[in-house]
Amino acid sequence: MAEVTLQNISKVYEDVDKERGRKKAVEDISFTVKDKEFMVIVGPSGCGKSTLLRMIAGLEEITEGTLTIDGKRMNDLSPGDRDIAMVFQNYALYPHMTVYDNMAFGLKLRKYSRKEIKERVMQTAQLLEIEDELYRKPKTLSGGQRQRVAIGRAIIRRPKVFLFDEPLSNLDAKLRGQMRIELQKLHREINATMIYVTHDQTEAMTLGNRLAVLNKGTLMQLDTPMNLYNTPDNKFVAGFIGTPTMNFIKGILKKTGNSFFLETSPGCTISLGAIIPAAVKDRINDELEIGIRPERIIVAKEKNENCVFISEVTAFENMGNEQLIYLSLNGQALIARRPAQDLIEIGATLFLSFQEDKILFIDTISGKIFYNTQ
Ligand code: ADP
Ligand code: MG
Numbered sequence: 001m002a003e004v005t006l007q008n009i010s011k012v013y014e015d016v017d018k019e020r021g022r023k024k025a026v027e028d029i030s031f032t033v034k035d036k037e038f039m040v041i042v043g044p045s046g047c048g049k050s051t052l053l054r055m056i057a058g059l060e061e062i063t064e065g066t067l068t069i070d071g072k073r074m075n076d077l078s079p080g081d082r083d084i085a086m087v088f089q090n091y092a093l094y095p096h097m098t099v100y101d102n103m104a105f106g107l108k109l110r111k112y113s114r115k116e117i118k119e120r121v122m123q124t125a126q127l128l129e130i131e132d133e134l135y136r137k138p139k140t141l142s143g144g145q146r147q148r149v150a151i152g153r154a155i156i157r158r159p160k161v162f163l164f165d166e167p168l169s170n171l172d173a174k175l176r177g178q179m180r181i182e183l184q185k186l187h188r189e190i191n192a193t194m195i196y197v198t199h200d201q202t203e204a205m206t207l208g209n210r211l212a213v214l215n216k217g218t219l220m221q222l223d224t225p226m227n228l229y230n231t232p233d234n235k236f237v238a239g240f241i242g243t244p245t246m247n248f249i250k251g252i253l254k255k256t257g258n259s260f261f262l263e264t265s266p267g268c269t270i271s272l273g274a275i276i277p278a279a280v281k282d283r284i285n286d287e288l289e290i291g292i293r294p295e296r297i298i299v300a301k302e303k304n305e306n307c308v309f310i311s312e313v314t315a316f317e318n319m320g321n322e323q324l325i326y327l328s329l330n331g332q333a334l335i336a337r338r339p340a341q342d343l344i345e346i347g348a349t350l351f352l353s354f355q356e357d358k359i360l361f362i363d364t365i366s367g368k369i370f371y372n373t374q
Contacts, residue, residue, distance in 0.1 A: 001070060002083075002160035002193040004033040004056065009065035011051050011217075025051045027217040028065070033195055038187050040208030041197045043240070048217040049197040053163050056195065057086050069161065082161075085154035089166040091146045093138040093153075099125075100134040103152050110157075124152045127189065128182075144175045155190055164196040168203065180206050201241055205229075213237050235367035238291050238360060244324060244335045246291045250364065253280065253288045262290055265330050268309060273356035277370035280361045291360035291369070294337035299325060300351045301344075313348045327352070 011026040026048040033039040041049050054060035056067060058079035067074045074082055093102050100121055107117045125131045128148045138146055147167055154162060168176045180203060187194055198204050204211050205225040212222045213236070221233045225241075232238040238246050249270065251262035260272040260281075270290070280288065311334065315326035318340065325344055327334040329352070336352070344350070361370045 001035050003035045003070055004161055004193060004195065005066075005068045005071075006031055006052075006056075007066040007068070009052070009055060009067065010063050011048070011055060011060065012063045025217055026055070029212075029214075029219045030065075031212055031219065031222050033193055036191055036193055038184075038194045038196065038207060038209045040204040040211045041195065041214060042201060042204035042208075042211050043199065043214035043220075045199050047214045049199070049214060050165055052214070053086070053165050053195065053197050056161075057084055057163050058082050059086075083159045084161045084163060085157055085159040086163040086165065087147075087150050087154045087167045089169045091138070091150040091170075093146060093149055095138055098135050098137060099130060099141070099149050099152075102138070102149055103156050106153065106157050120156050124156045127155075127186070128152050143171050144179065147171065147179065151186070155186070155192075158190075158192075160193065162192055162194045164194065166198055167196075168198075169200075176203070183207060202243065205241070213240060215240075231371065232360070232369055234369055235289070235291070235362050238362070238369065242293060244294050244337065246293050246360075247297070247334045248289055248291050248362070249329075249332060249334075250287065250289045253283050253286055255284050262288060264332065268330050270309065270354060271356065272359060275357075275372065277361050277372050279370040287364050289362040289364050291362055292354050292358065294324070294335045296355040296358040297334065297336040298353045298355065299336050299338060300353075301348075303351050309352055311350050311352050313344055313346050313350060316344050316346055318343065325350070 007030050009026060009029045010024065013023040013025055029052065041052060043049055051060060055062045058077060062075050069082065094105065097105065103121050103124060104117045107120060125134055128151060130145060130148050130152065133141060133145055138149065141149065151167070168179050171179060184207065196207060208225060210222060210224055211228055213220045213228065215236050221228060221237045228237055228241045232241065235248070239248070249262065249264055251264040251270070254261040254263050254269065258274045260274070260276050261269040262272055263269050309329065311327040311329045313325060314328050317324040321340055323338055323340055325336040327336060327350065
C-alpha cells in the first residue's frame, strides 16, 4: 500500500539570480496519488515538474506544505528513508560496473545476501528482457537497453513508490513507443504506485491513469486522459492536450432569434446553435473565445445548407490514415482533421461547419471554460 499526498506544496529557489531574486518554481500544489495508480505529471519545459518530483524523492527541500506517504509525514526524511526509487532521463548508471553490478549495487549496500541478490537480479533482468546483457558495461549498450537497466536498478529494491523523470526522452521515436507499452506492462506486473514526469502529452495520455497538468508551477487540472481531452477546465489544458492543437477563435457574441453566433470580423459569423452555457448567454456583444478540435470541423468541397463559412486551404498533409487541412478564415489560421479521402489542393476554397455541440466557450480574460451544468 502506498498513497502519496501532496498538501499545499510550494518550492522557492532562493537567490537564483541577484536581479530576479527568488524563484517560485512550484506554487501551492495539492493532490493525492492513489495506491497502485500511474500518475503522470505533464507540462511544458520549465513548469516545475522535476522540482515537484525531486521534492517527493527528498532530493530537494520542500519550502512549504506537507508530503505524506500512507499518512506518514515525509518532509524531513532523507531520500533513503522514504522507500522510493527514481529513474532519470540520463540513466545515471555507474559506467565502470557491469549491468549485473549496477542492478545489484543498492541491494549490496543494504546488505542483502549474495543468493538473494542473484535471484532478484535474474528475476528483474528477465522481466525487462536484459538477461543477455548482464555482464556488459553500460557504454556498450543501446539507449533503450541502458534505460531498461536504470529501470531494473529502481524496481529491484521493490520500493513502495516509483518516480520517473522523463525516462524516455533520450530514445528515438520508435523505441519510445515500444517502451511506453513496456512501462504499462511493468506497472501491471509490479503493481506499484508510480509518478511519471514528461513534457510529452502523447506519452502522458497513453501512460497515465490520471494526469496532473502543470503550467508555470501551478496545477491547471488533474483528471483522466479522456476527461482532460473532452472537458478541459481552461484554455491552457485545452491547448496543451491533443495534437494537432485545438483551434481558438475570438469574436463578439451575437444573438438572432434563438440562435447564437460568434462574429469574428464584420460579415463573418460562426453559428453556435441555440444551446450555449448559461454563464455565457447574457454576454451578448461581449468578446468571447471559442475552441474547437480539428476533428470537429466538417469540411466540404461543395456548398450545402450546413456550411457556415468559406475558407481557403494554405497547406495540406496527407498522413495515410488521416489528413490535416490547414485553413485560413479571413486571416485566422485553423486546422481541420479528417479520415483520409480525396486530396485537397492548396489554395482551394472549402466550405466549413463546426459540430456545434463540441464547441468550447472560453472566458477571454481568465481562460476558464464554461459548460452547461444540466
Ligand atoms: P521542468 O522539469 O518542468 O522542466 P524544473 O522543475 O526543472 O522544470 O524547473 C522549474 C523552474 O525552476 C525553472 O524556471 C528552473 O529554471 C527553476 N529551477 C530548477 N532548478 C533550479 C535550481 N536548482 N535553482 C534555481 N532554479 C531552479
Ligand atoms: Mg525536468
